[in-house]
Amino acid sequence: MTLRGYFSNLDISWTNAAVALAVAVVSFIVIHGAVRLFRHRLDQLEDERAHKPIVEVLRHTLARTSNLAVLAT
Numbered sequence: 001m002t003l004r005g006y007f008s009n010l011d012i013s014w015t016n017a018a019v020a021l022a023v024a025v026v027s028f029i030v031i032h033g034a035v036r037l038f039r040h041r042l043d044q045l046e047d048e049r050a051h052k053p054i055v056e057v058l059r060h061t062l063a064r065t066s067n068l069a070v071l072a073t
Helices: 003-009 014-043 047-051 053-072
Strands: none
Touching: 014 053, 047 053
């Protein structure tokens, strides 16, 4: 079976497709907004707290999570 044949056999209405698309967009906005909020909070750290290894790990992880949010939706 080809990919086109697989998708043509699915019984998806326009309403269900629109709801799925809306849920995907909302989930992307929520994930991306939370990641940006946490990154902003990390950027506000000062002095020795800003240079702790865990802060660097969190910054790196949040940068990757933002990219993953794009791929997941």
